Amino acid sequence: MISFTVSLVFFFRAAYFVTAFLLPKTGRVNFNFNERNISSHPPSAALRMSIPNSFDTLTSGLASIARLPFGTIVSGDAKSTPPPILALYDKEGSNECRVVRERITELDLVVDVVVPSATNSRVFNDENYEYFLGKDSSAATVPRLIVQKEDIEETLVGADKIITYFEEIYGERPPVVDENDEEIKKQVVSALILFAENLPSLFRYNRGNTVAGCALPPSKPMPSMLVLYSYEGNQFCRLVREVLTELDVPYTLKSAGKGSTRRTELSDITGGSTQCPYLMDPNTGKNISDSKDIIQYLYKNYALFTPPNELLGDLSDILTPILKPVYKQLAPLQAGSGGENKVEYEATIAAAKSQIEEEIASEDIVIYTYSLSPFCTEATAVLDNLEVAYKEISLGKEWVPFLINEDGPQKRAALGEMTGQTALPHVFVSGKNVGGLYDGLLPALEDGSFWKLLKGDNK
Known part of the structure; x- marks a missing residue:
């Protein structure tokens, strides 16, 4: 069953890699964005346009x-x-x-x-x-x-x-x-x-x-x-x-x-x-x-922000409901939850949580990424275009063995326990969990909560 699940994950990940390479990125362009107010247009969450490719x-x-x-x-x-x-x-x-x-x-x-x-x-x-x-x-x-x-x-x-x-x-x-x-x-x-x-x-x-x-x-x-x-x-x-x-x-x-x-x-x-x-x-x-x-x-x-690749967003809408529960199961296994020494595993995850807490407190905006993930690339491009300072913490090239950093599996599992999300990118603003690109960062920019968090208004 596990091998089938891993194969399924690899299939979908390959699908979005193909999409990413076939469709040019929005690019990282230095734009001088001013602080934006809350948007009051009627909702259009499905409409995420992008720089023409x-x-x-x-x-x-x-x-x-x-x-x-x-x-x-x-x-x-x-x-x-x-x-x-x-x-x-x-x-x-x-x-x-x-x-x-x-x-x-x-x-x-x-x-x-x-x-x-x-x-x-x-x-x-x-x-x-x-x-x-x-x-x-x-x-x-x-x-x-x-x-x-x-x-x-x-x-x-x-x-x-x-x-x-x-x-x-x-x-x-x-x-x-x-x-x-x-x-x-x-x-x-x-x-x-x-x-x-x-x-x-x-x-x-x-x-x-x-x-x-x-x-x-x-x-x-x-x-x-x-x-x-x-x-x-x-x-x-x-x-x-x-x-x-x-x-x-x-x-x-x-x-x-x-x-x-x-x-x-x-x-x-x-x-x-x-x-x-x-x-x-x-x-x-x-x-x-x-x-x-x-x-x-x-x-x-x-505009409030420069939107990322819209077709990648469509792909995210398809993949996220399928892969989220799979990642939730795989992340602890990859971090060693299936081992005999449960106490050691729990101690390792506790240490990873402490490190994450220190990291998200070290900068107003912190984003966890994989260097090969097109979703992560698009997320950092959005932040670059906003011209806000942020700390990028890479967990490796990807989540799979031999591509993820040595402490990546533990951090991934710890993020899952702390926020319910193991997929990257993962954005934190003023120490608060915002989420991924399409389900977190963009909605927060659209409704203005991103800027409220950045100013310290956590209500």
Whole structure:
């Protein structure tokens, strides 16, 4: 039975090692985080987004390919002085919103304020928010466009009304299928277009639909408006817009599709480059061009913390319920509980507990790790990005024999008796047990208890 259990554990551990090596890490980047307050966004514990990796780039690219040629090139019916668009309430992952954004790119429009309107956005929950729509179901309809018609502001709700408005001002979008083509061919192409409308949401499943747990709480004052040069069909622009939606941060959109006059404007700003996305932040004076750099910057300045690898989190959700009871049984056995001398075993564990108590009292933040564990690497990266001082205590490369340190099994068993957790990473703040990465550190950052513990408020 024990051999079967060990084999099972090895299988699952191998699974997460494969995941860790196939998916690039968030990296350890030195960011200057200030102390964060308690988040009051509605719970979104399952939504743990991350810095884009190669998989994100691939799926975002496929999403762009699925919608070609829409949202990429400025069309001939764009006007040099279009009527002002005051605001667009938008959800990045919505098919209807995507159709509107595509047309905005093709018409080379500027949107004064794009208001992210994810399911649990402050748009629907915070009555003090400048862009609050309401809590009833009628207010939840997006996209929603506010336009200036002479001296009157008009609100258009739903993609159909917005597209109709664009047609009235700019004319109809050129048909994809020639009017002279056979009727059957037009029907087939129309069906394919309808099918392709849903592919981006499939490729980018669950991104840009919900405010993430790391988003700043509504109590934080909104900054001056960020400015984003972007166009809908660009895969890297999509990654940035997703994060802006998930962090609930409004911004000014300057469309810069292929053929846009705004590319000259962008070239003047950058000294020759017309690369999108391009973010300008008047709050800090920073201008950033690379999508990954932009997203790291957004997490640094407009989030509670930089989240770790989201797919590793999904794997943790699967493995933890299976492996936790297994580890609980194996840890004492590995430490020698099955030996004949029970008194010696108990004395060894007592000594390990004393050492642990000394260690967690030696620094405000202490984390126990394995050097080969991707979960441990991600946990220390989160702490690094917070720019807080901490002590890392490694129990070896991994928990298995020949990889764990000489005193590792005893410490593992002692941690299990002290906290009920034998898996690593294991975080302590001000001597108090916080737990692992996904079940402890991240929730503590999201609800603010991490910072309370760090300040010494243990209530």
